[in-house]
Amino acid sequence: LLVMLDELSPVPYHEQLSNILREQIASGAIEHRVPSLSTLSQEYGVSRNTVIHALATLESEGLIVTVQGRGTFVVKR
Amino acid sequence: LLVMLDELSPVPYHEQLSNILREQIASGAIEHRVPSLSTLSQEYGVSRNTVIHALATLESEGLIVTVQGRGTFVVKR
DNA sequence: GAGAATTTGTACGTATGTATG
DNA sequence: ACATACATACGTACAAATTCT
Numbered sequence: 001l002l003v004m005l006d007e008l009s010p011v012p013y014h015e016q017l018s019n020i021l022r023e024q025i026a027s028g029a030i031e032h033r034v035p036s037l038s039t040l041s042q043e044y045g046v047s048r049n050t051v052i053h054a055l056a057t058l059e060s061e062g063l064i065v066t067v068q069g070r071g072t073f074v075v076k077r
Numbered sequence: 078l079l080v081m082l083d084e085l086s087p088v089p090y091h092e093q094l095s096n097i098l099r100e101q102i103a104s105g106a107i108e109h110r111v112p113s114l115s116t117l118s119q120e121y122g123v124s125r126n127t128v129i130h131a132l133a134t135l136e137s138e139g140l141i142v143t144v145q146g147r148g149t150f151v152v153k154r
Numbered sequence: 155g156a157g158a159a160t161t162t163g164t165a166c167g168t169a170t171g172t173a174t175g
Numbered sequence: 176a177c178a179t180a181c182a183t184a185c186g187t188a189c190a191a192a193t194t195c196t
Binding site for chain 3: 089090091123125126130144145146147148
């Protein structure tokens with residue numbers, strides 16, 4: 001169920017992760033809340049900073065919003 | 078001539094820097110090429126990562142483009 | 155209300171890789 | 176080949192906001 005990152009791919013981790021999450025949002029697999037930074041970091045085996053990078057991409061695309069102290073959420077459209 | 082960052086400000090460094098650069102682009106003080114990461118890092122006394130953060134903001138706004146190995150450039154409009 | 159736990163935000167230093175000149 | 180310049184990624188530390196006990 002959990003798509004893992006490919007360390008041999010030329011696509012960087014942060015981009016692989018944003019691609020995965022974008023797809024999960026599009027498919028409805030993630031409906032409301034995006035897992036926390038720590039959770040994503042552990043599940044995908046990348047650093048917290050890398051997760052932040054991935055989420056920043058999705059936020060700049062307007063797909064999610066992050067709220068300090070609360071979490072990260074899918075933008076309804 | 079060089080506006081320095083305010084360490085007491087609640088506005089984070091990366092945002093102060095992106096604000097400064099945005100203004101310099103708008104005013105024409107930076108016409109074509111944005112100083113290198115190392116230059117900005119040294120001049121403003123912040124880390125390379127912080128400069129990258131600031132530039133990423135401007136790039137997401139479409140104001141600049143960064144090209145690996147070449148540099149960072151103002152987008153003509 | 156107080157305190158702890160959770161969660162995102164900022165920032166640094168470091169290392170290595172990739173692309174250009 | 177060498178220097179320059181951006182790209183990715185890690186670990187770490189602390190701050191700020193929210194939520195839970």
